[in-house]
Amino acid sequence: MIDKNIQIPIARYLEKDILSHFQPNKVVVIYGPRRVGKTTLLHQLSGKIKEPTLWLNGENLDTAEWLSSRSLEKLKNGIGSFKAVIIDEAQCVDQIGLNLKILVDSITGIRIIATGSSSFDLANQVGEPLVGRKWQYTLYPIAQLELSPAETPLESKLKLESRLIYGSYPEAITAQGNRDKQTVLESIVDGALFKDVFMLEGVKKPSKIVQLAKALALQIGSQVSLTELSNLLNINLATVERYLDLLEKTFIILRVSGFRRNLRTELTKTCRYYFWDNGIRNTLINNFNPLEVRSDAGQLWENYIFIERMKKRDYQHISSNIYFWRTHDRQEIDLVEERAGKLYGIEIKWSPKKVRPPRSWLTTYPNADFTTINRENYLKFITS
Numbered sequence: 001m002i003d004k005n006i007q008i009p010i011a012r013y014l015e016k017d018i019l020s021h022f023q024p025n026k027v028v029v030i031y032g033p034r035r036v037g038k039t040t041l042l043h044q045l046s047g048k049i050k051e052p053t054l055w056l057n058g059e060n061l062d063t064a065e066w067l068s069s070r071s072l073e074k075l076k077n078g079i080g081s082f083k084a085v086i087i088d089e090a091q092c093v094d095q096i097g098l099n100l101k102i103l104v105d106s107i108t109g110i111r112i113i114a115t116g117s118s119s120f121d122l123a124n125q126v127g128e129p130l131v132g133r134k135w136q137y138t139l140y141p142i143a144q145l146e147l148s149p150a151e152t153p154l155e156s157k158l159k160l161e162s163r164l165i166y167g168s169y170p171e172a173i174t175a176q177g178n179r180d181k182q183t184v185l186e187s188i189v190d191g192a193l194f195k196d197v198f199m200l201e202g203v204k205k206p207s208k209i210v211q212l213a214k215a216l217a218l219q220i221g222s223q224v225s226l227t228e229l230s231n232l233l234n235i236n237l238a239t240v241e242r243y244l245d246l247l248e249k250t251f252i253i254l255r256v257s258g259f260r261r262n263l264r265t266e267l268t269k270t271c272r273y274y275f276w277d278n279g280i281r282n283t284l285i286n287n288f289n290p291l292e293v294r295s296d297a298g299q300l301w302e303n304y305i306f307i308e309r310m311k312k313r314d315y316q317h318i319s320s321n322i323y324f325w326r327t328h329d330r331q332e333i334d335l336v337e338e339r340a341g342k343l344y345g346i347e348i349k350w351s352p353k354k355v356r357p358p359r360s361w362l363t364t365y366p367n368a369d370f371t372t373i374n375r376e377n378y379l380k381f382i383t384s
Helices: 015-020 038-046 061-067 073-078 096-106 118-126 144-148 151-156 160-167 170-174 178-193 194-200 206-217 228-235 236-250 278-284 297-315 359-362 378-383
Strands: 026-031 053-055 084-090 111-116 136-137 253-257 271-275 321-327 334-341 342-348 367-375
Touching: 015 136, 026 096, 038 084, 038 111, 053 061, 061 073, 073 096, 073 206, 084 194, 096 236, 144 151, 144 278, 144 297, 144 378, 151 160, 151 378, 160 178, 160 278, 160 297, 170 178, 178 194, 178 278, 194 206, 206 236, 206 271, 206 278, 206 367, 228 236, 253 297, 253 321, 271 278, 271 342, 278 297, 278 321, 297 342, 297 378
Parallel strands: 026 111, 026 136, 053 084, 084 111, 342 367
Antiparallel strands: 253 271, 321 334, 334 342
């Protein structure tokens, strides 16, 4: 069953932008985790592409072998007369970047869309070969920015608890009941979430990566000690750092560094980690309890706002450096955005009570802004 209040398929914010850059002799690269809706978006895009389109899947062994040939003759024979080409799961194709370069440099008028669920593989392969030849996008779990056209602000607030607990993966949003949502999320974690991590060469202990992700799930909004993680998992620091990097590059977590400019007391050596999706985080720790009986409602709220704000910045091309701010005497701000030379301090609070800015923030950065985002004003912050 489908939630009748949601339009299916959900219109993705990137659609118009991608179509505008689907240009002759260019490649549009779309990154994003598995089951985030990349293939559905491709179908929506293909319906608006007027010419016949060749669909390819990089996970098909025959297709991957042909696409990795670096032979112009083989590539041309496979493409035939098609001038529009879609390659799903392109990260599975060896040397995909070089082969795409051969295609766009040799076949007049060809237009290509390639998707990948691992930025580790695909970004490394398409980076240098496609300089000046590509447009690059990231597709996130469904954004409130995309849901707002289909629901009123009141409906959004009524569904907020569900989104804090079950997240925003397309299948989780459209599943009717909480049990179905939970089943969807469990299948994503068990069958898709870590697939690209485990496929990467040199990952000898995949169970340790899952344990690491679970440990991070309990530390949202807190400074993370790599030494403590090393001791907890019984692996060395270098391996912890590598596994953290892999979790980032496969769209599971996001790393945020501390901000420092003036105060010696500002903390910068530690990082904070957020999850791309609340539902994935809750699945990892097997906690789908309602907010009223949870001790981590504030963490869920912070993760949700942080990620929804990230989606907004990315989709609307808002250029910004992001940090957290904390001093040794525990004055802190959850999110600092640096845009056009100005600092914006943002405190994220589940409680609707107003929060005063930290004294050190005011004295050290007198020209900076400060605001509190809570349940009363959050929609404008992540959508408008």
